[in-house]
Amino acid sequence: MTRRLLTILAADVADYTRHVEADEDTALSHLAALRGLMDPIITTHHGLIANTAGDSVLAWFESPVEALRAAIELQQAHKIYNDSVHSTTRLLFRVGINIGDVTVQSSGDILGHGVNIAARLEALAEPGGICVSQNVMDQVGGKIELAFSKVGEHRVKNVTKPISVYSVGDSTPLGLRLRRRMSQIMRNPIVPVGISVCVAVMAIGVFYYALNQRPGRGEGFDVARLLENAASSEEILSAFDLVTTGTFEDHTYHVVQTWGGYWAEFEELAHALGGYPVAIGSQAENDFVFNLTLRDEGHWVVYDVPNDGKAYEGPMIGLVQEEGAPEPAGGWFWLNGEPLTFTNWAPGAPGNWRGNQDLANFANPRKSAPSPEWGDTPGIHMSVVIEVPN
Template sequence: MERRLSAILAADVVGYSALMEQDEAGTFDRLRARRTELFEPEIAGHHGRVFKLMGDGLLAEFGSVVDAVECAVSLQRGMAERNASVAEEERLNVRIGINLGEVIMDGDDRYGEGVNVAARLEQLAPPGGICVSGKVAKEVENKLAFAFDSAGQRKVKNIEELVDVYYVRIDTSPRRRLPHKRGIGRSWWVLGVAAAIVAVVAAWMALYYPLTASSPAVSSAIPSVAVLPFKDLSADKSLGYLGEGVANDVIAILSRFADIAVVSRTSSFAYEDKEGDVRQIGKELGVGYVVEGSVRKEGDRVRIVAELIDAQTGGHIWADRFDKAGTDPWALQDELTGKIVGAMTGEWGAIRKADYSQAWGKDSTNLAEYDYYLRAESQLNLFTKEGLERSGDISQQGLQVFPDSPLLTVELGWSHWMKVGLLYSSDPQADLQDADRLADKVLSNKNLSPQVARLAHWLRAWLLTLKGDHDGAVAEMNKAIAAAPYNAFTLTDAGSIFLQAGQPEKALELTDSAAARDPGLSWFFNYVRGFIFIVLGRNEDAVEVLKTTEFADAPLQLAIAYMRLGRQADARAAVEKMLKSTPAATIQSWRQAWNFRDPSILDQAAADLARAGLPSGRAQ
C-alpha cells in the first residue's frame, strides 16, 4: 500500500438538490459549464489533478499546498464573477475545503484521512468560502498575500482528533482594475524574471535536446521552442498584458541565440486563451519544446510561474515560481540569476548569463515605465486603426510621467509609422514627421539597451526608405538584425527593406531564413514574399502566397499580380476586398507607404491598381 503527503481540495455546490428540483436541465448545464471552463483549467493550471467527480462536487490532489490554496481562491473569485451576471435563483455557490495530509494511493484514486478531513472542512465552509486545516494555514501563512481567520478547534464526523479550522479571507479590499501607475505592476523586475527563465530554458534545451533528438523542430540541427502567453490568473483578469509581456521578453531574448530556434509571438500567441494538449500545440507549431506559465498579483506581491515542456512527450522538464513584493526589482533579479545560472557549470553557462544581461541592460530603473510600454504594445499588435490610436495614447500618457523614456518614445514612433504603413493615417506626412523626430530622439541616447536600440534602428530603416536613402536604410536594418539575429519577424520585415533597396534576392533569402525558423509566421513572410515575387516577375508565385494572407495591403499586391496575369476580374475583386477592410485606402496613401530605389516599380504597380479600381485619392 503506497502512501504520500498531498494537499487535497474538496468542493461541492451548496443547495444542489434544490436547484435540480427547480431546473434540472439548466442546473446541470451550468454546472458542467463551470467545470469545463473554470474548475478543470484552474486546477490543471495550478498543477493539480481531479481524481474524483461526484454529481455536485469533486476532489483534487495537489503536490503543493500553496498551489491548492491559490487555486481555491481563483475558483471562488471566478464563480463570483460568473454569478454576478446570473439571476440570484440560478446562481451556483460553491464551498471548498483543503487539507494537507497523508493519502493512500490506489491507481488514480486517493483515500485516507487526508481526503476525509478535506471533505469535512468543505462542509464547514460558507457558500462562496474556503475552509482549511491548521496544517494548511501554517504551511502557507508567509507565502500568500491573503489572510486566514481562525475558527478554533472543531470536531468533525468520523475523525477522532479535533481539527484546527481556518477560513481564508479571500477579499481584504474591493476588487478593481489595477491603475495605470502601479507601485509594482509590470516592472523592470519582470525583465529579470524573463532573463532568468531564458537562462534555464536555454540551459535545459542545450543539455536535454541531444537526448530527445526525435522531437519535432523547425530545424533538425537545432532545438526549437514556442513561448505561449502566460495565463492571467488575477482575480479581475487585469494582467493579460503582463502575461503577454513576459512571454514576449522571453521570445526576444531567445532570438539572440543561434543555437535555439524560437517561433515568433504572432505564431505562439495564436494559442492565447485556448486550452489544448501541449503535444498537439508543439506539432502544429513544429517545435520540440513549449514554454508556458502564469502571472498573478495579490496585494503588493507579483507571482510568475514558468514551465518548460517537452512537446513530444508532454513531460515537464523544468518549472519554477518567481515571487516579488516591494519596490526593488534588482534584488530579486540578482537572486534569480545566482540561483538559476549558478546551477549551470562550465563556459556555456557564463556565456548565456552574459548574453541575456547584455540583451536587456539596465538603462531604466523605474518600476512603472515598462507597464505603459506593455499596454501600448498589446494595442499596437492588434494591427487595427483603433489599436494604433490607443497605443499612441498610452505611450503619450506614459511620456507625461517619464518624459525622457526611450522605450515609450520609440513605441510612440512605431504607432505613427504603422498608421501610414497600414493605410490608416489621415495625414501621412505628419505621422511620418512625428515618427522621424521620435526615432532621432531615441537614437541620440547613447545608453540604450540592445532591445530598445533594435526597435529604434528598425523604425529608422523604414523612415529612411521612404526618404529614398536606401543605403542608410539597409545599414539601419542590419543594426536591428544584429540585436536579434534570429528573430523571424525582424528578418521577414527586413525583406521589405532590402526589396525596396533593389536587392530582391537578398530579400527572398531573409524570408526563407525566417520561414525555416518559424513556419507558423507564414501569414507575414508570404505577405513579404508576394511583393518580392512581383518584382522578380514571378506573378503566379505571388498569387499563390498572397492568397494565404490578408495582412496590411496584401489584397492590393494580389490585385497587381492578377493584373499582370490578365485576370482583371480577380484584380478588381481583390481591390474591393481591401476597400471593405480599409475604406480610406487610395493609390496616394498606398504610395506613401512604399519607396523603391527604382521608381518605375512603384509607378507600374500604381498604374495596375488604378486599372483594378483603386481610387486615386487627393495629393497630400
C-alpha cells in the first residue's frame, strides 16, 4: 500500500434502487450502456477506475483538470444517450470530485478520508450534475471555461471546518459567448437597475421553490442500500455524516443528518435502529429534543429570505397528517401510535402555506433563530429525529 495525493471522482446513479425495482432488466441495460460510455472517457483523461459496485464508480486521477474534463465529457455523453431514452427509465449519474490524501491498495482500490468527501460531494450533486470541493476549484480555476455556482458550506464527518461545495455549470463555447455578451450588455448603466428589480422578484420565487424541495439535493442518503449492507445499529449510524445522540427518560434519541430523502425510507431506518420517528408527549421532552438538535451544527437548514432576514427549518419529527383529512389542521397523528396529547405548533401552523403539507418538523419561518415550535412541511429537511426505547 502507498499513500498518494490524488483527485478522486465518485459517481453513482440517482434513485437507482427505484429504477431497479420498477424494471430491473431495463435499468441494467441502460446502466451497461452508460458505463460503456463512461469508462473509456475516464481512461482517455488518464484516470484509473479503482472500484465499482452496482451503479457506483470510483476513479482517481493525477490531475484535477483532467478529472473535471472527464466528468463534464461523460455527463455530456450520458445526456446524448438519455435523449433517446424514455424519460421514466433514464438513469442520471451524479458526480463528486475532491483532492485528498488516500491509500492506494495493491488491487488498485483507494481508501481514505479524501474518498469519503468525494462520495459526500456526489450525494450533493443534482442528477446529471457535478459537485467539486474548494480545493478542486482552486486548481481548475482559469484552466477550463466553466460556470461555478456555490452550493454552500457543508459539514462532513471528521472534518472540523465545513467544506465549500461548488456545482459545475455550462462549459460549452455557446455558454462562453453568452457570458461575454452579457458582460457587454451590463456596461449599459440602465441595465443594472432593471436587473436589480428582476432579481428581487426572482429571489422570492427561488426561495418559495427551495422550501418545496428536499434539501441535500437528489434523493438524499441511499437508506435502502445502507440497511441492506449494515448489520448493527452502530454500523448504520456510522454511515451518516452527523449523528447527535442523547438520552431522556430511558429513551435514546438520534438526530441523524440525512441530506433530505423520502419519508418511507426513514420509517425503515428508524425500525432498523429499533425505534420510530420521534413522538413528543410533553413540553419537557420537546425542550430536550429541540436542544439536542442544536448540540451539533448541521441539523438545521438556513434560508435567506429577501428583505426579511433568514428562515430556519429544523429536523423532522414523527407527526404526520392522515391522507384525506380536513386541511390544514385535521388528522395529525404520531406514527408510533401514541395519542396526540401534546402539540407545539408555531403561530399559524399547520398552515399549508406552501401547498398541501402532511409532515412536521421543528420550524418557525417568522423567527430569526431556531425555534422549539413546529411547522408543517411537504418534504424531508436536513435531519430526522429517531426515538429508541431503551
